Amino acid sequence: xxxxxxxxxxxxxxxxxxxxxxxxxxxxxxxxxxxxxxxxxxxxxxxxxxxxxxxxxxxxxxxxxxxxxxxxxxxxxxxxxxxxxxxxxxxxxxxxxxxxxxxxxxxxxxxxxxxxxxxxxxxxxxxxxxxxxxxxxxxxxxxxxxxxxxxxxxxxxxxxxxxxxxxxxxxxxxxxxxxxxxxxxxxxxxxxxxxxxxxxxxxxxxxxxxxxxxxxxxxxxxxxxxxxxxxxxxxxxxxxxxxxxxxxxxxxxxxxxxxxxxxxxxxxxxxxxxxxxxxxxxxxxxxxxxxxxxxxxxxxxxxxxxxxxxxxxxxxxxxxxxxxxxxxxxxxxxxxx
Numbered sequence: 566x567x568x569x570x571x572x573x574x575x576x577x578x579x580x581x582x583x584x585x586x587x588x589x590x591x592x593x594x595x596x597x598x599x600x601x602x603x604x605x606x607x608x609x610x611x612x613x614x615x616x617x618x619x620x621x622x623x624x625x626x627x628x629x630x631x632x633x634x635x636x637x638x639x640x641x642x643x644x645x646x647x648x649x650x651x652x653x654x655x656x657x658x659x660x661x662x663x664x665x666x667x668x669x670x671x672x673x674x675x676x677x678x679x680x681x682x683x684x685x686x687x688x689x690x691x692x693x694x695x696x697x698x699x700x701x702x703x704x705x706x707x708x709x710x711x712x713x714x715x716x717x718x719x720x721x722x723x724x725x726x727x728x729x730x731x732x733x734x735x736x737x738x739x740x741x742x743x744x745x746x747x748x749x750x751x752x753x754x755x756x757x758x759x760x761x762x763x764x765x766x767x768x769x770x771x772x773x774x775x776x777x778x779x780x781x782x783x784x785x786x787x788x789x790x791x792x793x794x795x796x797x798x799x800x801x802x803x804x805x806x807x808x809x810x811x812x813x814x815x816x817x818x819x820x821x822x823x824x825x826x827x828x829x830x831x832x833x834x835x836x837x838x839x840x841x842x843x844x845x846x847x848x849x850x851x852x853x854x855x856x857x858x859x860x861x862x863x864x865x866x867x868x869x870x871x872x873x874x875x876x877x878x879x880x881x882x883x884x885x886x887x888x889x890x891x892x893x894x895x896x897x898x899x900x901x902x
Contacts, residue, residue, distance in 0.1 A: 576644070578600075586665055587861055592839070599732070599733075599734045599735065600724070600734070600735040601641055601701040601734045601735060601736045601737065602639060602640070602728070603694055604736060604737050604839070604897065605737050606642060606643050606646060607836075608622045608722060609622065609624075609643065609646035609647060609649075609650060610646060611648050612650045612653070613646050613653065614650035616648075618749070619622045621720060622650075622722060622766035623676065623718075623720065623721040623735075624647075624718070624721070624722050624723075624843050625714060625715055625717055625721070625723070625807075626704075626710065626714035627714045627715040628690055628714075628723075628724070629645055629647045629651075629709045630708050630710050630714075632644045632647055633647060633648075633708065634708070640820060647825060651705060651706070653872065655702065655705055655854045656853075657697060657821040658700070658701050658702050658705070660696055660735055661694075662695065662698040662699065662702070663696050664737070665691050665694040665695045665698060666691075666695055668687065668690075668694075669688060669692055669695055671687070672684050672685075672687035672688035673688060673693055675687070676688065682847070687775075688723070692817065693721055697746075709853050715788070717740055718740070719740055719741045719756070719759040720739060720752075721739070721740050722737050722738065722739050722740070723737070723781070723859075724736065724737055724738075725738050725779040725781050725827065725841055726775070726779060726780050726782075726873065726875060727778065727779035727780075727825075727826060727827055727841075728778075728828075728871065728873055729839075736779075736839060737839070738779070738827055738839040738841045739838065739839065739840040739841070740759050740840070740841065740842075741756075741758050741759045741840055741842070742759050742761070742766040742773075742826065742828060742841050742842035743758070743828070743830045743838055743840050744770075744773060744828045744830065745771055745772075745829060745830050745831055746772075747830070748802055749830075749832075749835075758842055758845055759842055759843065760775075760842055760844075760845045760859065761799055761826050761842040761843065761844045761845070762844075762846075763844055763845065763846045763862070763887065765870050766826075766844070767802060767864055770826055770842075771827075773827065773828050773876050774826060774877075774880075775878070775883055776875060776876065776882075777827050777828055777875075778824070778825065778826060778827070778872050778875050779825040779826070779827045779841050779873070780815050780822040780823060780825060780869065780872065780873070781822075781823045781843060782822060782823075782866065783820060783821050783823055783861075784814065784817075784820040784821060785812055785813060785817075786812075786813050786861060787810055787811065787812050787813070787817075787900070788810070788813065788855075788857045788859075789808055789810060789811075789812050790806070790808070790809045790810075790811050790855055790856045790857050791806050791808065791809070791856065792806065792807040793800045793806060793807075793810055794855075794856030794857075795809055795811075795855055795856045795899075796856075797869050799854070809855045809899055809900075810897065810899075810900045811855055811857070811897050811899060811900065812897065812898045812900055813852060813860075813896070814895065814896055814897075814898070815863075815891075815893035815894065815896075816893065816894050816896065817891075821861075821863035821864055821891065821893070822846045822864050822865075822866060822869060823844075823861040823862065823863055823864075824825070824842050824861075824863075824864050824872060824886075825841045825842060825843050825844060825845070826841060826842050826844065827840065827841035827842075828840065828841075836895070838887060843861050844861070844862050844887070845859040845860060845861055845862070846859070846860060846862050846887070847859075847860070847895075849892075849894070849895065850861035851894060851895055851896075851897070852862065852895055852897070855897055860895075862887050862889055862890050863893060864886055864891070865886075865889060865890065865891055868886045868889060871886060872886050
């Protein structure tokens, strides 16, 4: 999903979502909810000083730029950590670029002797990867924020509003929920845990449903749709399915508050993992007409407090909040084929 309003942060769905550069929307509209800078810094320290860990912490460039442009002295240390992560990224990209250039030269030399399909493929692949590395390096130090820089994907981190440690706060969480007690391998075993189907809340999600709720702020979301589904037809003989990315935006002034579930995964010898999933339901007709069968649930702002404090509330009351959603009409745009 994506957020493009000046007072929110964006994100992504199946697919992807977006994050806006401002961190102030919920504070301005809510109760001055604290941004958990300590949690953001702890995550960045893992990436800046990896200590042999293979876990990558991915934030959007938009969030990085927001901290670097901040005039709040509390953000200075966080901005420095983002810079350290960026330096590590540059080192890795430069090493990758050298490797692919070496690969390209080797393929070109092989072609001077005899043209083979293998050498041609090697040259093409190496040239593509050289170009990719050069583009990544060119973007690394830019402070201009494009829409693509606000888009998040499963396994990335973004900011959500939740009650954590007894305090309502804007908290960094991974967009793919690993519930406490589940093995770490579940991340690969079930790659769709960034979405929590509403019809499975009392099933797979029963340990967090009614206990740990959050919201994500968004003004758009993106979905993958098969071209044949988008065009309402079957595949022709021998035709391969093609993927489209569709952007869905509501006709609304204020950003949306997507209902989410979250948990804190804990294991001896491992850092705590805060992660979340967006609750999805059957789509409205205009979304279903594009060939997609799910849609996030935007709750009303007046229901925010009740949603974020589910303990002691009946499942019927919480389901009523999901029913009493904002009924947007979503316009769609085809972004890629």
